[in-house]
Amino acid sequence: MKNIALLGSTGSIGTQTLDVVRATPEKFNIEVLAAGSSIDNIRRQITEFNPSTVIMSDVSAAKVLDEEFTAVTVLSGQEALKESVVTCDIVINAIVGFAGLPVTIAALTEGKTLALANKESLIAGGPVVQRARRMMESSIIPVDSEHSALHQCLHGYQSDYDHPSQSIKRLIVTASGGPFRGFTAEKLDKVTLEEALKHPTWNMGPKVTIDSSTLMNKGLEIIEAHELFGIEYGQIDVVVHPQSIVHSMVEFVDSSIIAQLSMPDMRLPITYALNYPERSEADWGSIKWDEITKLEFEQPDFDNFLCLKLAYQAGEEGETAPAWLNAANEVAVSAFLNGQIKWVDIPHLIAQVLDSYDSRKAEEEHDIYEADQRARHIAKQLITGKVNG
Numbered sequence: 007m008k009n010i011a012l013l014g015s016t017g018s019i020g021t022q023t024l025d026v027v028r029a030t031p032e033k034f035n036i037e038v039l040a041a042g043s044s045i046d047n048i049r050r051q052i053t054e055f056n057p058s059t060v061i062m063s064d065v066s067a068a069k070v071l072d073e074e075f076t077a078v079t080v081l082s083g084q085e086a087l088k089e090s091v092v093t094c095d096i097v098i099n100a101i102v103g104f105a106g107l108p109v110t111i112a113a114l115t116e117g118k119t120l121a122l123a124n125k126e127s128l129i130a131g132g133p134v135v136q137r138a139r140r141m142m143e144s145s146i147i148p149v150d151s152e153h154s155a156l157h158q159c160l161h162g163y164q165s166d167y168d169h170p171s172q173s174i175k176r177l178i179v180t181a182s183g184g185p186f187r188g189f190t191a192e193k194l195d196k197v198t199l200e201e202a203l204k205h206p207t208w209n210m211g212p213k214v215t216i217d218s219s220t221l222m223n224k225g226l227e228i229i230e231a232h233e234l235f236g237i238e239y240g241q242i243d244v245v246v247h248p249q250s251i252v253h254s255m256v257e258f259v260d261s262s263i264i265a266q267l268s269m270p271d272m273r274l275p276i277t278y279a280l281n282y283p284e285r286s287e288a289d290w291g292s293i294k295w296d297e298i299t300k301l302e303f304e305q306p307d308f309d310n311f312l313c314l315k316l317a318y319q320a321g322e323e324g325e326t327a328p329a330w331l332n333a334a335n336e337v338a339v340s341a342f343l344n345g346q347i348k349w350v351d352i353p354h355l356i357a358q359v360l361d362s363y364d365s366r367k368a369e370e371e372h373d374i375y376e377a378d379q380r381a382r383h384i385a386k387q388l389i390t391g392k393v394n395g
């Protein structure tokens with residue numbers, strides 16, 4: 007039985023992870039649950055899964071739960087999140103946004119297996135996260151469906167060959183294209199929040215859904231792929247595939263391509279990450295061949311979806327540039343969700359923030375926090391100027 011710390015348990019990935027645990031209770035014990043402030047959801051999860059520790063980022067929610075569940079240790083704060091990983095075998099980082107960084111670093115530093123959904127920590131913290139990963143030779147098993155697909159394509163191949171990276175021509179990361187695929191600049195100028203929140207193939211939390219609509223999600227995933235698999239940006243391509251059946255592909259030097267396919271269901275990559283290196287019997291995402299009439303592929307529109315271009319640029323720049331990109335994006339998405347800016351303002355705001363990038367190195371953890379703070383500050387100033395002016 008593996009002990010699990012599920013951080014971000016009340017969200018889309020968190021609740022789907024609990025579906026997987028519910029389906030195979032003999033394999034997993036939920037030791038730690040963590041969330042922000044969703045007290046009703048976590049109350050139900052505590053009752054069902056009986057964790058020993060619960061962490062809420064919202065202090066008042068933690069206080070209420072502490073009084074209610076006397077047999078459970080209820081804590082709050084970043085230190086508690088970091089310490090929570092120590093007693094577990096697998097840490098699932100399903101927190102949304104930059105707030106997931108301390109968990110990623112703590113899990114790797116403690117030598118735990120990290121099932122990573124929180125891509126933002128890997129993107130913003132790149133060089134620092136890599137150091138923590140190398141230090142203890144910790145494993146990151148990606149939960150993101152595209153990276154799970156790449157991991158699966160690469161893993162079977164790598165096991166019996168000494169120099170796998172020399173055989174890879176390119177990684178091909180698929181993108182659904184989001185709700186605005188094929189839209190012209192004029193149409194994009196008028197899109198609403200409601201439309202942006204309607205993803206055609208995946209049901210996800212609001213932040214990643216908006217990221218999918220701008221293609222920033224794909225941009226972040228390009229950086230994630232570079233960080234996870236050590237492949238240069240020039241060898242990572244995006245192909246739009248609206249059906250979201252082919253989750254990503256690896257092309258080898260002999261032009262042979264290996265792909266991973268399933269219906270869009272995050273419980274499949276979650277099952278893979280929790281059981282790796284074994285495979286567990288499960289039906290999540292099992293392909294219904296009678297429902298698939300076609301698989302289409304097309305090139306992404308880099309001109310109208312500027313976020314993708316910005317992500318490649320920040321990734322190539324390296325050091326703290328991806329932290330700036332991530333912070334600017336988080337502020338812009340939050341402002342869009344709050345009705346402060348338009349959808350089309352998101353990429354322009356990020357580009358403006360990146361114009362002020364100061365090229366500082368990412369040597370220590372605090373360099374990442376400082377970069378994040380500086381970029382957020384500039385982004386917020388730009389939004390205030392926009393709202394007031």
Ligand SMILES: NC(=O)c1ccc[n+]([C@@H]2O[C@H](COP(=O)([O-])OP(=O)(O)OC[C@H]3O[C@@H](n4cnc5c(N)ncnc54)[C@H](OP(=O)(O)O)[C@@H]3O)[C@@H](O)[C@H]2O)c1
Pocket residue numbers: 013014015016017018019020040041042043044045062063099100101102103105123124125126149150151208209210211212213214272
């Ligand atoms: N959803 C998907 O299908 C999908 C697919 C691939 C990758 N991902 C990635 O997975 C991550 C989670 O996405 P999601 O869609 O599951 O997001 P979500 O539905 O918005 O859930 C976010 C979770 O994080 C918790 N949280 C927020 N701030 C926190 C903090 N400071 N400390 C502890 N917990 C905190 C939330 O708690 P409250 O409920 O209390 O706010 C919630 O449990 C993101 O990085 C996303 O890019 C998601």
